[in-house]
Amino acid sequence: MKRFAWLLSVALFSSAIAQYPGAQPVPSDYKAGFDAILKEDIKKWIEYLAGPECEGRGTGQPGYKKAADYVAGYLQRFGAKPLGDNGSYFQHVPFFEARADNAKTFMAFNNLKLSAGREINVLSGAGMGEEEAEIVFVQGGGDARLEPNEGFSGKIVIVFGKNVNPQLRRQTTFGSLASFTVVEKLGETTWTLARGPIPDKPPTGIGAVRGEITLEAAQRLAKALGVPDSIAQMPDLSKGAFANRFVATEKVKITTASEFRAAFVANVVGIIEGSDPELKAEFVGVGAHLDHLGKRGNVVFWGADDDASGCAAVLGVAKGLHENPNKPKRSVILMFFAAEEAGLIGSRYLTDNPTFDLSKMTSEFQLDMVGRNEENRTEKASDNEDTIHLVGTRRVSNDIHDLMQEANKYVNFKFEYDEEDVYGRSDHINFARKGIPIAFLFSGFHPDYHQPGDTVDKINFDKATNASKLAYIAVSMSANRTEPFKKIEGN
Ligand SMILES: [Zn+2]
Incomplete structure (x- = not known):
């Protein structure tokens, strides 16, 4: 009994500190799901994905397969149905050895x-x-x-x-x-x-x-x-x-x-079906890349921030949607992309060979590196505890920019807009290319970017948890919105 009470108080405490000061109370429609996204979970998921089992999730390496099985297992647990090949969660991208x-x-x-x-x-x-x-x-x-x-x-x-x-x-x-x-x-x-x-x-x-x-x-x-x-x-x-x-x-x-021999290089894809009889045929996408640089010789590139943090955040979105009693009207597609580091290959394959009607995807939210404090010659990590870059939200539709501002009221990240140069550098670009409005969350570069030093111990778990909560709110709002996203001309 005592132990249980102690665990409960830890859970309450951790969800309470996750929002940043000044955040507004979460609307009751979304609150249960929002509160279900726990720092303990995010930490556990990053620890596994960026841990010894997965050996940096290199494309075609055994560690990638383990990571794919792991996230597929959670998709199942959170009620997402398989949306890969032949009733599985895996969409195989052609590779061989x-x-x-x-x-x-x-x-x-x-x-x-x-x-x-x-x-x-x-x-x-x-x-x-x-x-x-x-x-x-x-x-x-x-x-x-x-x-x-x-x-x-x-x-x-x-x-x-x-x-x-x-x-x-x-x-x-x-x-x-x-x-x-x-x-x-x-x-x-x-x-x-x-x-x-x-x-x-x-x-x-x-x-x-x-x-x-x-x-x-x-x-x-x-x-x-x-x-x-x-x-x-x-x-x-x-x-x-x-x-x-x-x-x-x-x-x-x-x-x-x-x-x-065949190589296992697969996108992991699941769908949480919408509650509205008509709108459930439309989709909101949320994605992160599952692969990183893997093991090279005896050196493991762990990729805790890049992009185990984003994958954990997407699992958090799945958990939030699962535990929230008010189900979103549109269906939500959860995507873990393969072979991103090799040139956005998995997301390119998915958008060219979609396992669903891609023309019915209304928006895509990408989380790539959401677990560190930006650190460079002009910015100190300690000044970036609660900052995150919002990228690409004025490329396909300005409405998604407004939606992100609205969603962020309940988390209160300090948004930065000075990394628009990375717009072409993650999987969302393949959705934008198809005219789908995107929002890309990116906490910024740091000295361990693409180095063996991108390890779990340096992750800001509050930030990764908040990125997940923000994505959960944004995905939910997009799945429930009544107005279509107005496209910028040329998209
Ligand atoms: Zn990345």
């Missing part, structure tokens, strides 16, 4: 066969093909350089040496048929993500293969081709040294093939 097919990839000279996965490893550029080519052995560790005009067009290049400098690496790969770096131990044959449906058959031809070869195999190949022992070594040469190179007199055969 490719890598060298190790069983069919090898280099050969006479009886010597160097197989992928054992002696060589092809990291990129494997189409389906077979070629015979001249082979050049280069010894150039450390600072060793080649003559600047030395080229390897159409050749296979084997590069020996420790700590090969980037310039030599570029020179030995540029234009070559294949370039193999000599290593002690092969790395993994990694999958590379590509756009489009899985190809029926691999592209033909070998082009610009990049790979690795074990020292043992490279030395065996060198010996078979009569390359001097002094070349097939791994030195770390000093400054000013020239790299040695040796062109074998006989050609070597290289055979490559690739394999494909």
